[in-house]
Amino acid sequence: MSTSTPLPSSQCRYLLDSLSEYVDGTLQESLCLEIERHLAECDNCRVVVDTLRRTVYLVQTLEQAQPTLPSDVRVRLFHKLQLDEFLEGDTVEGHNAEIAER
Amino acid sequence: MTEPISLEALKAGDKAEFARFVETHSPAIYRLALRMLNNPQDAEDILQETFIKAYQNLPRFDGRSKLSTWLYRIATNEALMLIRRRKPEALSVDAPVSNGEGLAQEALEIVDWSHMPEESLLSDEVRRYLRQAIDRLPPTLKAVFLLREIEGLSTRETAEVLGLSEAAVKTRLSRARLALRERLSVYYRDRLEGKP
Numbered sequence: 535m536s537t538s539t540p541l542p543s544s545q546c547r548y549l550l551d552s553l554s555e556y557v558d559g560t561l562q563e564s565l566c567l568e569i570e571r572h573l574a575e576c577d578n579c580r581v582v583v584d585t586l587r588r589t590v591y592l593v594q595t596l597e598q599a600q601p602t603l604p605s606d607v608r609v610r611l612f613h614k615l616q617l618d619e620f621l622e623g624d625t626v627e628g629h630n631a632e633i634a635e636r
Numbered sequence: 637m638t639e640p641i642s643l644e645a646l647k648a649g650d651k652a653e654f655a656r657f658v659e660t661h662s663p664a665i666y667r668l669a670l671r672m673l674n675n676p677q678d679a680e681d682i683l684q685e686t687f688i689k690a691y692q693n694l695p696r697f698d699g700r701s702k703l704s705t706w707l708y709r710i711a712t713n714e715a716l717m718l719i720r721r722r723k724p725e726a727l728s729v730d731a732p733v734s735n736g737e738g739l740a741q742e743a744l745e746i747v748d749w750s751h752m753p754e755e756s757l758l759s760d761e762v763r764r765y766l767r768q769a770i771d772r773l774p775p776t777l778k779a780v781f782l783l784r785e786i787e788g789l790s791t792r793e794t795a796e797v798l799g800l801s802e803a804a805v806k807t808r809l810s811r812a813r814l815a816l817r818e819r820l821s822v823y824y825r826d827r828l829e830g831k832p
Contacts, residue, residue, distance in 0.1 A: 554810035582817070584750035588757070589817040593785050596763045597770070603663040607680050611662060612655070614684045615691070620655035 545572055546579050557587045643699050658687055661704060664787060665711045671782050672715040674771055682718065686711040701796055708789070708797045712779055719775050749824035762823070769819040773812055780805055781812040 549569055555561040556569050573580050612621050641660060645653035665686050669679035689710050697706060756762075773781060783794045784805070791809075795802045 550814070551807065551810055554813050555806060578744070578746050581746050581748045581750075582744060584748065585821055586813060586817045588750045589813060589820055592757060592762065592766060592820070593770075593813075593816070595758060596766055597786055603666050607666060607676075607683065608662065610680070611658065611684055611687065615654075615658060615687055617651065617655045617658065620652065620659075 543576075546576060549579065550582070553583055553586055557583065557590055641703060643697070643703065646694055647697075654691065657690075657703070661707050662687070664704070665707055668708065668782055668787060669711055669715055671770070671786065672712070672775070672778065673718065678718060682711055682714045685714050689714075702793070705789070705793050705796055708783065708787070708793075709799075712783075712797055716775060716779065745818050745821035745825060747821045747825040747828065749821065749828065752824065756827075762820075765823050766816070766820070769816050772819075773815060777808050777812040777815065780808040784809050 549572055552561055552565055552569060556566060561569075569583075573583060609621060612618055638660075641657050642650075642653055646657060662683060666679055666683045669682035669686075670676065673679055673682065686707060690707060693710075697703075701709075770778065770781065779798060780794060780800075783789045783797055784791070789797065791802050791805050794800075795805045798805070800808075
């Protein structure tokens with residue numbers, strides 16, 4: 535199935551804003567029941583929920599936070615903050631020499 | 637386990653503790669700034685500015701929020717200010733978000749790609765496409781999205797960082813996710829229809 539369509543009913547539009555919390559499992563129970571009743575009879579909203587759930591999964595799987603700070607950025611940060619003495623061998627001069635050697 | 641950063645020592649001007657504070661939090665601040673601005677030089681400027689401001693404002697920091705939340709707040713403000721200076725129109729797209737209109741009124745892409753096999757969902761091409769789609773989110777949605785989904789802050793912490801209500805954070809996260817769902821649906825629609 536492939537189509538771009540306005541959601542047909544005001545009920546779909548009303549529920550759209552709650553779907554994110556619904557897929558997280560954090561939505562209040564009465565609204566969950568309302569959504570589930572609606573999903574039982576609305577194919578389009580079911581597709582939106584399934585693909586939204588997949589979108590969240592993809593983000594969580596493909597976009598894991600990577601705590602990387604390039605070493606030259608770290609050295610310049612410590613230098614700017616006058617913390618060179620805490621760089622433990624990694625210094626601006628050392629870093630510049632390293633670049634010059636490349 | 638690493639000792640938690642001592643606010644008392646920071647406030648007392650303990651240089652070694654401040655170095656430890658910088659070491660601990662700089663990767664996350666740089667990562668956030670880089671994703672907000674998509675430019676390594678800008679991200680580095682924001683990183684340095686964030687810690688300079690933190691150092692200057694430590695005497696006034698009351699410790700009611702976590703140090704990390706406080707740093708995220710400084711960094712996000714700096715990043716949004718830079719965006720505002722460069723592209724003021726980028727922040728004006730906030731209007732449909734704050735008044736509750738927007739996506740709900742628009743057409744939605746209805747393509748069921750949820751059953752596609754894992755290997756086609758998790759390809760490098762999808763990763764690049766998703767990264768690009770996130771980068772193109774309006775800055776106000778992107779800030780919420782990055783803090784909640786990438787940095788793992790709670791709704792409450794994100795609200796605190798951005799000076800928003802928790803309801804506004806939920807709405808913006810919802811809008812960001814729906815926008816990404818829309819982009820991915822277009823991507824998979826083209827693949828399902830055999831377009832390159």
